Amino acid sequence: MVALSGEIKEVFNKTKVMPMATASKSGVPNVAPMASIQLIADDTVWIMDNYMVKTLENLKENPVVALYFYDQETKRCFQVKGDTEIKTSGADYEKFRDQVKAKGHKYPAKSLIVIKITDVFECTPGKEAGKKVL
Numbered sequence: 001m002v003a004l005s006g007e008i009k010e011v012f013n014k015t016k017v018m019p020m021a022t023a024s025k026s027g028v029p030n031v032a033p034m035a036s037i038q039l040i041a042d043d044t045v046w047i048m049d050n051y052m053v054k055t056l057e058n059l060k061e062n063p064v065v066a067l068y069f070y071d072q073e074t075k076r077c078f079q080v081k082g083d084t085e086i087k088t089s090g091a092d093y094e095k096f097r098d099q100v101k102a103k104g105h106k107y108p109a110k111s112l113i114v115i116k117i118t119d120v121f122e123c124t125p126g127k128e129a130g131k132k133v134l
């Protein structure tokens with residue numbers, strides 16, 4: 001696992017919506033926007049499954065994910081990859097469910113996707129693009 005810090009963490013926390021990429025076992029890609037996202041620890045991201053369909057199906061058969069986050073002001077961009085676990089009960093699920101429901105009762109808060117960060121790459125255009133930073 002790798003821990004976010006400094007600028008990477010700042011850009012993550014500033015980003016309101018992140019594209020979440022998954023793939024089926026046979027390699028069919030999928031990407032969907034996600035906003036119920038929290039960096040709960042430096043190496044762990046929580047995402048609430050409110051309306052996931054293909055994303056959830058993919059995670060059940062291939063539990064890896066990629067996200068990117070981009071800061072319009074500084075133009076910095078980072079990609080994160082990680083391993084996931086799906087939780088539909090327990091203290092972590094209940095904590096995030098209550099937090100999401102406090103924002104709006106309409107959110108179904110079906111399951112918590114826990115992402116353990118395994119890699120971070122630079123996606124800022126330029127000579128560092130694509131380089132593994134963590």
Ligand SMILES: Cc1cc2nc3c(=O)[nH]c(=O)nc-3n(C[C@H](O)[C@H](O)[C@H](O)COP(=O)(O)O)c2cc1C
Pocket residue numbers: 017030031032033034035036037048049050051052053054055056
């Ligand atoms: C700005 C925005 C934020 C969203 N945030 C979430 C989210 O945090 N959790 C979620 O389950 N769906 C969220 N959605 C809805 C999913 O992206 C949408 O249901 C999508 O169709 C799911 O795709 P899938 O079938 O590929 O899983 C959001 C949609 C938008 C446009």
